[in-house]
Amino acid sequence: MVAAVIDRFRHRRWLFxxxxxxxxxxxxxxxxxxxxxxxxxxxxxxxxxxxxxxPSVLVRKSIGQSVSVSGNYYVDAIxxxxxxxxxxASPYTEERTENSLSADFMHEKSKLSLGYTTSEENDFLARTxxxxxxxDVFGDLTTISLGYARGWDEVGKTGSPTFSENVERRNFKxxxxxxxxxxxxxxxxxxxxxxxxxxNNPYREVxxxxxxxxxxxxxxxxxxxxxxxxxxxxxLRGMYYLPYRAKVHADLRAFSDTWGITxxxxxxxxxxxxxxxxxxxxxxxxxxxxxxxxxxxxFPYENAQDYLARDKELSTYTSRDLGLGVTxxxxxxxxxxxxxxxxxxxxxxxxxxYDDFRDLRVECAPAxxxxxxxxxxxxMQFYISLxx
Amino acid sequence: xxxxxxxxVLLLLTGCGGEPWVKPYExxxxxxxxxxxGRDPVSSSYITxxxxxxxxxxxxxxxxxxxxxxx
Amino acid sequence: MKxxxxxxxxxxxxxxxxxxMVSAVSAxxxxxxGPDFTLKSASGKNLxxxxxxxxxxxxxxWASWCGPCREEMPLLEKMYQKYKPMGFTLLxxxxxxxxxxxxxxxxxxxxxxxxxxxxxxxxxxQYKVVAMPSTVLLDRSGNVRKVFKGYQPGYEKKYENEIKQxxxx
Numbered sequence: 125m126v127a128a129v130i131d132r133f134r135h136r137r138w139l140f141x142x143x144x145x146x147x148x149x150x151x152x153x154x155x156x157x158x159x160x161x162x163x164x165x166x167x168x169x170x171x172x173x174x175x176x177x178x179p180s181v182l183v184r185k186s187i188g189q190s191v192s193v194s195g196n197y198y199v200d201a202i203x204x205x206x207x208x209x210x211x212x213a214s215p216y217t218e219e220r221t222e223n224s225l226s227a228d229f230m231h232e233k234s235k236l237s238l239g240y241t242t243s244e245e246n247d248f249l250a251r252t253x254x255x256x257x258x259x260d261v262f263g264d265l266t267t268i269s270l271g272y273a274r275g276w277d278e279v280g281k282t283g284s285p286t287f288s289e290n291v292e293r294r295n296f297k298x299x300x301x302x303x304x305x306x307x308x309x310x311x312x313x314x315x316x317x318x319x320x321x322x323x324n325n326p327y328r329e330v331x332x333x334x335x336x337x338x339x340x341x342x343x344x345x346x347x348x349x350x351x352x353x354x355x356x357x358x359x360l361r362g363m364y365y366l367p368y369r370a371k372v373h374a375d376l377r378a379f380s381d382t383w384g385i386t387x388x389x390x391x392x393x394x395x396x397x398x399x400x401x402x403x404x405x406x407x408x409x410x411x412x413x414x415x416x417x418x419x420x421x422x423f424p425y426e427n428a429q430d431y432l433a434r435d436k437e438l439s440t441y442t443s444r445d446l447g448l449g450v451t452x453x454x455x456x457x458x459x460x461x462x463x464x465x466x467x468x469x470x471x472x473x474x475x476x477x478y479d480d481f482r483d484l485r486v487e488c489a490p491a492x493x494x495x496x497x498x499x500x501x502x503x504m505q506f507y508i509s510l511x512x
Numbered sequence: 513x514x515x516x517x518x519x520x521v522l523l524l525l526t527g528c529g530g531e532p533w534v535k536p537y538e539x540x541x542x543x544x545x546x547x548x549x550g551r552d553p554v555s556s557s558y559i560t561x562x563x564x565x566x567x568x569x570x571x572x573x574x575x576x577x578x579x580x581x582x583x
Numbered sequence: 584m585k586x587x588x589x590x591x592x593x594x595x596x597x598x599x600x601x602x603x604m605v606s607a608v609s610a611x612x613x614x615x616x617g618p619d620f621t622l623k624s625a626s627g628k629n630l631x632x633x634x635x636x637x638x639x640x641x642x643x644x645w646a647s648w649c650g651p652c653r654e655e656m657p658l659l660e661k662m663y664q665k666y667k668p669m670g671f672t673l674l675x676x677x678x679x680x681x682x683x684x685x686x687x688x689x690x691x692x693x694x695x696x697x698x699x700x701x702x703x704x705x706x707x708x709q710y711k712v713v714a715m716p717s718t719v720l721l722d723r724s725g726n727v728r729k730v731f732k733g734y735q736p737g738y739e740k741k742y743e744n745e746i747k748q749x750x751x752x
Contacts, residue, residue: 156579180554313574317571363549363578365541375575468552503559503562580650582714
């Protein structure tokens with residue numbers, strides 16, 4: 125308990141030290157507020173037996189010369205007949221609504237951000253408060269940013285009115301953005317996240333070898349997760365401007381946590397413009413993950429470990445994502461109260477290939493003979509943006 | 513790890529007060545709207561959510577920087 | 584051991600911080616007689632700064648990709664029209680290597696004051712432009728009297744106050 129408190133304090137002390145050091149390089153004058161805009165998006169995810177679609181509306185407005193506020197309304201309408209659901213329950217529909225409000229305050233070359241987000245579904249409520257500060261230094265070539273967020277979740281269980289658990293989350297972020305040449309920008313980011321509380325899905329079960337549940341050669345029991353999780357991520361990204369008004373970008377991220385998961389993400393992309401109105405994007409992203417230490421597709425017997433998980437999100441797998449996007453900019457000279465607008469369509473095809481999660485829809489014996497699971501998903505976004 | 517932290521901060525400080533090698537009037541390409549790490553936040557936050565909901569990894573997403581450096 | 588090294592770094596960093604704070608304050612602005620230059624104007628002919636001696640000259644460094652510069656343009660035009668008869672001249676120096684975007688912007692926001700193209704960015708360097716936009720005020724003898732960095736609404740009043748003062752000299 126004492127150690128946990130000291131740990132928490134240590135993080136904060138570093139943040140304060142950095143904030144103090146940032147105050148050197150005296151700011152010359154102010155920076156520019158983000159543009160006022162409205163975006164209305166329709167999103168759709170279909171794959172692995174799950175369909176999720178819904179709207180996302182984002183409005184940003186500046187107030188005076190130093191304040192910019194934004195609000196987002198987002199809905200996921202979920203119809204799930206996923207492999208987890210089918211093999212243990214029946215398909216269900218659900219809706220998740222997320223609302224967030226944030227404000228940015230600019231003062232000279234510093235920016236202060238505050239935000240509040242809530243996410244609600246019938247058996248889960250999450251609330252997050254976030255705080256960020258960023259500063260332009262070194263003749264505006266470098267931007268240093270720090271962020272801190274606190275979250276509180278209430279976990280419920282449909283069908284069990286007395287079931288109620290909590291989660292507390294803390295995020296610490298540090299980012300450095302550096303302009304290297306007239307055409308090249310790089311970004312380095314760190315994020316540490318701590319979770320404490322009831323961290324698993326209250327419905328999910330693991331399986332273990334047993335003759336007690338004939339005709340199946342395995343039985344099931346509820347998952348048991350550790351009550352804490354600390355994760356660290358570091359990411360390096362860069363983008364380079366090509367002289368004919370195009371861009372290439374690349375991202376790399378390394379992740380590890382106290383659950384034994386290590387993951388690597390790599391992404392490359394190309395953006396191409398055509399005349400003044402058209403923008404085309406192509407991206408390829410690959411994600412590789414190693415399973416959590418307490419994950420197994422099939423445990424040898426009941427209560428084989430203190431902690432048990434069979435969530436495919438914690439398994440060993442590779443996911444690939446190919447994305448294509450097209451943007452058409454209209455009213456570039458202004459039209460009525462709008463300064464310019466854009467119509468956008470983005471499509472992603474994602475493939476998931478699991479190395480130690482098996483497809484239980486295939487019944488065979490002995491347990492563990494089932495084929496490894498894989499699926500693909502189509503993700504589509506259509507949105508219109510108006511600047512005013 | 514902590515030593516690296518301190519070194520990094522120190523390195524940053526040594527550049528403090530020096531002459532910027534990309535002058536404010538040379539930022540034409542950097543101010544182009546395509547030179548952002550996520551030019552439509554409504555879309556980049558959705559895609560980040562899609563990844564986070566299905567992956568064990570989280571954190572250090574997004575990015576910022578560049579821009580016109582005006583004012 | 585690690586924390587001792589860290590403490591040492593911390594102390595060095597603090598010392599550096601103090602020293603650099605001082606140096607950052609004294610980062611040099613341009614002063615004295617404004618360096619002479621000859622640039623091609625939008626009308627086609629070359630314009631020389633020293634030819635304007637005897638008038639109060641405002642040199643405004645702008646670019647088409649700079650939001651505050653676009654905001655400022657119509658206000659500069661108004662100021663030019665108002666004070667021109669009293670011996671004031673305004674030179675809009677465009678700092679872009681390729682002037683095509685600037686010329687397009689001038690079609691949308693036409694101005695009557697001379698617009699010059701510093702496509703080699705030499706004048707920007709000579710005038711130590713550290714912000715976009717930058718506005719330099721020269722008195723009738725060609726001395727740099729005031730430098731404005733950036734543009735915020737309300738600056739145009741500050742410009743006018745300085746111009747009126749310099750015109751009275």
